[in-house]
Amino acid sequence: DLLDLDMNVLTDQYIAYLNSMSSLHLEIASEYLVELAILIEYKSKKLIPGTKDELEQESEEDIKSRLVRRLLEYQQFKEVSSDLLSMFEDRQKLMTRPVSSEVEQWAAPAEDQHYSGSPYELMKAMRRIMMRMQLARPMETKLTVKEISMEDRELEVRAKLDRLPSTFRFEALLDDVRDLPMFIATFLSVLDLARQRKLVFTVDDDDVIWFSRGDLYA
Secondary structure, eight states: OGGGSOHHHHHHHHHHHHHHHHHTTOOOOHHHHHHHHHHHHHHHHHHSTTOHHHHHHTOHHHHHHHHHHHHHHHHHHHHHHHHHHHHHHHHHTSOOOOOOHHHHHHHSOOSSOSEESOHHHHHHHHHHHHHHTTOSSOOOSOOOOOOOOHHHHHHHHHHHHTTSOSEEEGGGGOTTOOSHHHHHHHHHHHHHHHHTTSEEEEEOTTSOEEEEEOTTOO
């Protein structure tokens, strides 16, 4: 029982505990090192003649209680570590469902980028376009549900590209857009074309999104 151990034995165990933490590459908190310094000072004074009264004034019981608390914490840490290791070993025995080919395709890093600017800049530019078109405001007219196929919208965008110059603004694709779902479908379509390297886009300092043909455009 740690509570019944001699102070010298506790000190030796505490130092061994710190060494164990170091060997496990665990960061040793500053308060542990402070208490180690106090213990070293305590042991040093015990070896010096004539310091018995001074040691008694420093309350050996206070140092001992703190030391016991730290060692009990370490004991709990070892128990939790053992439980985590057991859980990890059990998890390794389970079969994991393989990732689908679609997920691998989207997760794979691109060989090169087909855009200029951060995603934040792109979203900010899109928001400004929406505000300019007043699509972000609630509509007061009666709403009707209209399903929009992204595949169909992409075909419509491709048809528009044949009539546009080599470099054009995103707004050039929005002449037939009247509501937010159509705006989003158009935006996702051009992003998919950029992913296919059929379009290249950039965002300038005025939050204008510019597009041009990519090297796989045909």
